[in-house]
Amino acid sequence: MTKPDNGVVRPTSRPMQTATHGGVGVAELTHADVRSKLSEYLDDALDPGDRRRVEGHLVTCRPCGAYLATLRATVRATEALPRPKAPTNARARILERVRREAANGAASDVSATEDSAPTRGA
Secondary structure (H helix, E strand, O other): OOOOOOOOOOHHHOOOOEEEEOOEEEEOOOHHHHHHHHHHHHOOOOOHHHHHHHHHHHHHOHHHHHHHHHHHHHHHHHHHOOOOOOOOOHHHHHHHHHHHHHHHHHHHHHHHHHHHOOOOOO
């Protein structure tokens, strides 16, 4: 959760309004709406309508533009961190455990089938 910006109306005190851009009614987004969509915006995961609304807000809102710049810098800094490496024997241990569990599961399946199979002469 971010601290409210000085001079910015809190989202709860400003109802969503409709603005007209090029003859098309576009729902105006609050700062909280925009900020909640910025990760998806950076990942190019917003639908075209949401993307246009977010971009329209960013053009006129310096605080949200600054928030986006901070988010971008955070992503870059995170990408620059060294990637953790698994221990050298991790793959072998994982594969061994999977084989063991598969064998135990197969043995359980066989015994369950044998228990439920009708016997001759019964």
